[in-house]
Amino acid sequence: MSKELAVALQKLATYRAQNSRASQQTFEQGVTVLKHNALWKQGDDGWAFLEQLTLASLDVGKPDVADRCISLLTQKFPGSPRVECLTGIRLEATETPEVALKYYDDMLSIEESNAALWKRKISVLRRMGQINRAVEELSSYLDTFYTDVEGWLELANIYTSCNQYTLALQALQHTLLLAPQNSFYALQAAETAYTAGDIPLAIKMFLTVTDMSDDSDSPADSIPEGITVRSWYGVKLCTRNLLKDSRTTSVSPSQTPVPEHVKLLDELATERLLTAYSSGNGPVNGREVLVKWLEAK
Amino acid sequence: MDTKVSLYLDPQIRDWVLFPITLVMILVGILRHYIVILLQSPPKKMTRAAIREQRALLRSQILRESSGNSPVPPAFYQSISQHLSQSFESGSYLKDGPPKSDAPTAPPNPMSDPAAMDGMMAGMKTQAVMMVPQMVLMGWINFFFQGFVLIKLPFPLTLGFKSMLQRGIETPDMDVRWVSSLSWYFLNFFGLNGLYALILGNDNSADSSRDMAMSPYAGVGLQQPAQAQDYNKLFKAEKDNLELAEGLYSWTGKDIETRLLKKYGKLP
Numbered sequence: 123m124s125k126e127l128a129v130a131l132q133k134l135a136t137y138r139a140q141n142s143r144a145s146q147q148t149f150e151q152g153v154t155v156l157k158h159n160a161l162w163k164q165g166d167d168g169w170a171f172l173e174q175l176t177l178a179s180l181d182v183g184k185p186d187v188a189d190r191c192i193s194l195l196t197q198k199f200p201g202s203p204r205v206e207c208l209t210g211i212r213l214e215a216t217e218t219p220e221v222a223l224k225y226y227d228d229m230l231s232i233e234e235s236n237a238a239l240w241k242r243k244i245s246v247l248r249r250m251g252q253i254n255r256a257v258e259e260l261s262s263y264l265d266t267f268y269t270d271v272e273g274w275l276e277l278a279n280i281y282t283s284c285n286q287y288t289l290a291l292q293a294l295q296h297t298l299l300l301a302p303q304n305s306f307y308a309l310q311a312a313e314t315a316y317t318a319g320d321i322p323l324a325i326k327m328f329l330t331v332t333d334m335s336d337d338s339d340s341p342a343d344s345i346p347e348g349i350t351v352r353s354w355y356g357v358k359l360c361t362r363n364l365l366k367d368s369r370t371t372s373v374s375p376s377q378t379p380v381p382e383h384v385k386l387l388d389e390l391a392t393e394r395l396l397t398a399y400s401s402g403n404g405p406v407n408g409r410e411v412l413v414k415w416l417e418a419k
Numbered sequence: 420m421d422t423k424v425s426l427y428l429d430p431q432i433r434d435w436v437l438f439p440i441t442l443v444m445i446l447v448g449i450l451r452h453y454i455v456i457l458l459q460s461p462p463k464k465m466t467r468a469a470i471r472e473q474r475a476l477l478r479s480q481i482l483r484e485s486s487g488n489s490p491v492p493p494a495f496y497q498s499i500s501q502h503l504s505q506s507f508e509s510g511s512y513l514k515d516g517p518p519k520s521d522a523p524t525a526p527p528n529p530m531s532d533p534a535a536m537d538g539m540m541a542g543m544k545t546q547a548v549m550m551v552p553q554m555v556l557m558g559w560i561n562f563f564f565q566g567f568v569l570i571k572l573p574f575p576l577t578l579g580f581k582s583m584l585q586r587g588i589e590t591p592d593m594d595v596r597w598v599s600s601l602s603w604y605f606l607n608f609f610g611l612n613g614l615y616a617l618i619l620g621n622d623n624s625a626d627s628s629r630d631m632a633m634s635p636y637a638g639v640g641l642q643q644p645a646q647a648q649d650y651n652k653l654f655k656a657e658k659d660n661l662e663l664a665e666g667l668y669s670w671t672g673k674d675i676e677t678r679l680l681k682k683y684g685k686l687p
Binding site: 233267268291298299300332333341342375376381382383389 | 498
């Protein structure tokens with residue numbers, strides 16, 4: 123086995139393990155492997171590699187390579203649901219959405235419980251602009267396969283794109299239930315609540331996210347990073363709204379009580395944000411903008 | 420004792436009885452493995468309604484699991500919980516739709532459900548493949564080699580092993596180290612598993628000693644869990660659990676502001 127090939131196989135295995143898309147790289151490495159005809163040396167990994175290469179080559183617009191992979195896979199696994207799904211994706215890449223939709227409908231009429239095909243069908247529906255049908259199908263999909271976090275996120279995304287923030291928030295609650303440890307979902311829910319106009323709920327959820335993502339021993343000295351900074355911005359926005367116009371903003375559709383000590387929370391958020399934009403060696407880029415924003419009423 | 424060899428074994432016994440028995444048992448095990456693979460039917464395709472019914476309980480379990488410290492705000496928790504309760508009550512998650520009021524409440528008979536029947540048949544089929552060759556082998560050994568002494572173990576053993584090692588030979592005085600043909604069969608029967616794992620991989624179906632303890636129905640439960648379950652009853656029970664969880668419910672965000680202010684030293 124040449125060195126080039128060994129490197130390529132190594133890289134592909136890492137991409138697969140990390141579930142990374144990196145289509146261009148995958149495609150280049152994959153073509154090297156195909157050129158050396160080393161498919162059979164990988165054992166059972168070879169099939170996973172073919173699936174990976176199919177998706178990558180469709181991403182970079184080389185349907186001929188994808189066709190080659192799919193025909194190899196079909197020979198080995200005739201009637202496999204995974205290969206059927208790949209064939210569908212291949213159709214989506216070059217044919218009109220109607221053709222792809224027809225394919226998925228036909229396939230689902232034979233085997234109605236194939237989750238992968240069902241999800242592809244929903245995505246095609248959404249792409250065709252048939253949001254109504256997409257939402258309908260997706261709801262029925264999620265009613266059957268409740269534990270699919272991706273599905274709930276997609277539903278929330280569709281609702282958000284239609285400005286149905288309350289419905290999106292409801293969908294996001296299910297992702298919170300299914301993945302309570304993921305602070306990114308919590309942040310998304312908090313931001314959706316803010317956009318929906320439910321300020322008391324939003325501030326509570328933003329605070330939850332900061333609590334989740336900052337678990338250092340001496341919280342007062344730690345410098346907020348990444349998602350924590352973003353949620354402190356959220357807290358600041360909420361407290362500002364609550365302080366400015368408490369009568370209208372404290373109305374909560376979800377009957378969440380307004381937190382006590384709003385003033386203190388506001389101070390805390392300001393302090394945390396300023397900490398985030400300062401380091402041991404002087405102010406950080408962007409600090410002036412932040413200060414200006416904090417001072418603006 | 421060593422000075423006077425009590426028994427002398429013909430080398431022919433080793434070549435024509437000991438080795439053949441061992442070899443035949445190994446080959447039969449390997450053959451069985453492949454027959455079982457051939458007999459395995461592909462997993463049955465389920466309809467959407469059936470999957471939905473099977474997974475409905477999971478929904479409420481997920482909700483209940485974290486209810487003591489739920490990430491979901493009260494209003495949403497209530498609505499999810501009540502929606503599930505109502506669906507369980509009305510039976511809208513049942514595969515065949517809500518039950519009729521005059522329908523019999525007895526649990527479904529597994530024999531009348533073709534799906535359950537299939538699963539049971541698959542279990543029985545593999546079971547037959549397990550049992551038949553073993554019976555034939557045992558008959559073969561009993562018929563041709565009854566009362567043979569095959570091998571002498573290289574280590575001494577206590578009298579307690581006599582019934583295990585000298586099955587088929589009723590002699591009170593023979594040294595326990597001698598092994599009879601039938602006992603050799605049983606030793607192989609229980610002991611070849613390691614060899615099969617080496618040849619066929621870990622999840623092989625060549626080992627038959629494992630199935631001895633299993634009844635033909637035991638495999639059914641493993642392959643198709645909850646096939647004959649009465650979901651209507653389960654849903655009713657789950658409804659009570661949901662109510663209980665609702666009582667225990669508290670939101671993580673309930674006192675989050677005071678907790679955080681304390682964490683950052685803003686409040687005592």
